[in-house]
Amino acid sequence: MRIDIITIFPDYFAPLDLSLIGKARTSGLLDVRLHDLRSWTHDRHNTVDDTPYGGGPGMVMKPEPWGEALDAVTGNAPSVPRLILPTPSGAPFTQADASRLAREPWLVFACGRYEGIDSRVAADAAERMPVEEVSIGDYVLNGGESATLVMVEAVSRLLPGVLGNAESVAQDSFAPGAMDNLVEGPVYTKPAVWRDREVPPVLLSGDHGAVDRWRRDEALRKTARNRPDLLRRLTSEDLDQHDRQV
Numbered sequence: 001m002r003i004d005i006i007t008i009f010p011d012y013f014a015p016l017d018l019s020l021i022g023k024a025r026t027s028g029l030l031d032v033r034l035h036d037l038r039s040w041t042h043d044r045h046n047t048v049d050d051t052p053y054g055g056g057p058g059m060v061m062k063p064e065p066w067g068e069a070l071d072a073v074t075g076n077a078p079s080v081p082r083l084i085l086p087t088p089s090g091a092p093f094t095q096a097d098a099s100r101l102a103r104e105p106w107l108v109f110a111c112g113r114y115e116g117i118d119s120r121v122a123a124d125a126a127e128r129m130p131v132e133e134v135s136i137g138d139y140v141l142n143g144g145e146s147a148t149l150v151m152v153e154a155v156s157r158l159l160p161g162v163l164g165n166a167e168s169v170a171q172d173s174f175a176p177g178a179m180d181n182l183v184e185g186p187v188y189t190k191p192a193v194w195r196d197r198e199v200p201p202v203l204l205s206g207d208h209g210a211v212d213r214w215r216r217d218e219a220l221r222k223t224a225r226n227r228p229d230l231l232r233r234l235t236s237e238d239l240d241q242h243d244r245q246v
């Protein structure tokens with residue numbers, strides 16, 4: 001997969017050199033290219049913003065640099081990317097979106113700042129490529145960079161060979177499969193006793209059926225406590241299926 005990121009803060013993406021994503025880039029599994037939007041400005045101050053038409057607080061990102069940047073990054077290529085526009089007003093980004101985007105060969109992320117990007121940029125791009133306005137949550141950030149980091153991590157970890165343990169992806173929270181939409185239950189490792197707190201004995205029993213059932217019970221318990229909204233999505237059939245599983 002190729003991922004292009006256009007931003008006025010390329011250094012924001014230094015974390016993509018680290019850990020599993022860094023290794024995936026080194027191995028060639030993932031091709032991440034960073035682009036400084038100011039490379040497509042032509043004035044002495046490398047201006048990327050201006051006051052909003054119609055008045056209002058803050059500044060809006062000018063369309064010209066974005067148009068030239070997207071033309072340069074996506075033009076003269078044998079294929080067409082999917083353009084992802086992080087924005088507070090976007091559609092909620094979910095695990096299903098991460099799975100869907102992980103199947104795309106080429107993504108371009110446009111990281112806005114200020115009050116956002118002139119709306120004509122998305123409209124113009126949509127004449128040449130699919131465009132998605134996406135939000136990572138109902139809270140306000142200062143720009144699209146953090147959201148892009150989140151989405152790049154959520155998508156990249158699903159690429160074959162990146163995690164190196166297909167099993168863990170399959171057992172992820174929100175991953176499709178048995179008891180969909182349950183959050184993770186508690187996890188433990190050595191020592192068996194720590195500050196007088198014992199690991200639940202079932203986990204030391206070697207009874208894999210009992211361990212599986214205990215984990216599902218704990219996941220249900222934690223979901224009811226922290227995410228009752230997810231439980232409401234579970235049908236009675238799902239819950240019956242849980243009870244049948246040993």
Ligand SMILES: CN1CCN(Cc2ccc(Cn3ccc4ccc(-c5n[nH]c(N)c5C#N)cc43)cc2)CC1
Nearest residue numbers: 086087112113115135136137139141142143144147
């Ligand atoms: C008067 N009011 C009128 C409404 N605005 C709304 C507003 C507009 C821009 C910004 C800053 N910003 C600029 C680009 C950009 C991209 C993503 C996100 C973002 N925030 N939260 C998410 N989940 C995000 C994602 N994904 C924020 C961004 C913040 C708030 C405030 C002022």
